[in-house]
Amino acid sequence: MNTSEHTTHLTDEQRIDWLRLIRSDNVGPRTFRSLVNHFGSARAALARLPDLARRGGAARSMRICSEDEARAEIDAGRAIGVRLVAPGEQGYPPRLALIDDAPPLLGVRGATEALMRPMIAIVGSRNASGAGLKFTERLSRDLADAGFVIASGLARGIDQAAHRAALDSGTVAVLAGGHDRVYPPEHEDLLQAMLQSGAAISEMPPGHLPRARDFPRRNRLISGVAVGVVVVEAAHRSGSLITARIAAEQGREVFAVPGSPLDPRAMGTNDLLKQGATLVTEAADVIHAVAPIMERPLEIPGREPEHAPPDREPDAGERARIINLLGPSPVGLDDLIRMAGTSPAVVRTVLLELELAGKLERHGGGLVSLL
Structure with missing residues (x-):
């Protein structure tokens, strides 16, 4: 961070x-x-x-x-057994630290050395087909044998199959709730088995029960920890497609497994292929695609020069001008500073005021909008 x-x-x-x-x-x-x-x-x-x-x-x-x-x-x-770690500390997945909305503190438990190794995320339908489950197990096992840690969301279906196949070599569960609020509850035993050679992570506090809006937020962590994301089965408008979209925004490789045009569970993955996702029929497809990425050095951003607190507060005219330039459509910070005709420190101060009042939303790429 x-x-x-x-x-x-x-x-x-x-x-x-x-x-x-x-x-x-x-x-x-x-x-x-x-x-x-x-x-x-x-x-x-x-x-x-x-x-x-x-x-x-x-x-x-x-x-x-x-x-x-x-x-x-x-x-x-x-x-x-949960530790809170910051980007750059042991146990904080190095690639996760590079996304622009990385958690400042991440709750980790288990064999946290697994979190420092290269990961491939595998996600897909909760209502998976037998063929999808069988392929997931083979892919997960082969990628694990090639040295990758398998990351997924501990959900029913494809997630569960990916985790189980990689138990011995290390797999990581990305949780939507607190570490003591496993969802679905019947996967508590699976999670405990994973912690022997793998790990679990969450940005939520202990006791937090996952809500519907927590799962898309969790999905950015699934893709964020990984070099690439494989979608095995996904219907239209599924959570797995959200993960794939976020993965692309984060600059991760997106892979999809083709399926029958007659199976609704393959409609999302087939669409991903049309949009340019890499086709996967075996682990070698993933390994070859990520090899060039693995060869590049991974550098976590270091310390920035200290910013001195602003030497003055925005006056009423500056505040009104900046607010007037904002709207529901996202605008870039640099453009806002230029159009406001004032200092970056003043603009940042007004944005923080609006944000803490619950009136501003920050987007990726330095964009902001009014709620």
Whole structure:
């Protein structure tokens, strides 16, 4: 993560500050990064949150995670073997650290050395066909034999088959809820078996029950940890296609397994092939496609120069001008600065005010829009 506080090891105090910030209202991964870059540290950002939200027009005072709440979460995680790690620390998947909405802190447990190895994600239909399950098992086993860790979402169907076939060599479950809220519940035993040579990750706190909106958010982590994503079976408008779309946005290789035009479970994968996904009929198709990527050095962004806190607050005219330039259509930060005719620090401050008031959304590629 590109923050001025990025290190290869956080102190205990920094970890608590980071956790407090990411667990506070209206602070997601992109907002977290903007705040820390803007104010120089998570602690400095925490001190400014109430004032920023008020000036952004928040209808009520925002909830800020307390130090006691942060310590309680760390203790609850530790009780079930979960560690919170930051980008660059041991156990944080190196490729995940490169996406622009990487979790500032990731809950990891199990054989975390598996998280540092190259991964291939395999996803697909929960209501999988027998042929799809059989192919998934063979593909997962062959990729594991070739040295890859298999990542998936612990769901029924294709996910489960991919995990089971790679149990001995290492497989990673990406969870939508807290580590103690496994979904579906009947896969708790599978997860426990995975933790012997593989691992589980989640950005959610212990006790968090996964909701429908948590699964698309989780999908960006499935693709984010991996060199490439293989979709085995997927109907139209399925979660697996969301994962494939996010994978393409993240610059990951997207693979699809062809299927019968008469099987609804193959409609999504066949469409992916039409859109340019790499066709897969055996593990060698994946291995050859990712070989050039594997040869390139992987560099996690290092420390950025510290940003001094802004030397003045935006005046009423600047704030009104910037807000007037915003709308429901995303606009780039550089364009916003140019059109506003003011300093980058002033524009960033106004955006943070709006965001913490729950009125702004950040998109990939540095784009922002009003909610």
